[in-house]
Amino acid sequence: MAYSLAQRWATTQTAHGEGTLLERPQMWLQRWSWRRELTKLDTDQMRDCGLDPEAVRHEAAKPFWRA
Numbered sequence: 001m002a003y004s005l006a007q008r009w010a011t012t013q014t015a016h017g018e019g020t021l022l023e024r025p026q027m028w029l030q031r032w033s034w035r036r037e038l039t040k041l042d043t044d045q046m047r048d049c050g051l052d053p054e055a056v057r058h059e060a061a062k063p064f065w066r067a
Contacts, residue, residue, distance in 0.1 A: 032064040 019027050038060040046053045 028064045031062075031067075035060045035062065035064070 038056050041049075041051075041056065043053045046056050
């Protein structure tokens with residue numbers, strides 16, 4: 001789960017811009033969902049996935065409308 005979450009997040013960050021007006025609600029929902037999933041990981045799980053725990057906390061704290 002965690003690896004695919006990190007992979008999806010990285011792909012979304014590089015592949016998608018702000019999107020069209022019709023795409024934005026779906027993008028916002030994905031961001032909200034992925035960031036909520038990030039908060040469920042403990043520090044060891046983050047490190048196992050190659051993620052920096054501080055960077056994960058920073059990302060999870062962002063509002064859904066911010067990339």
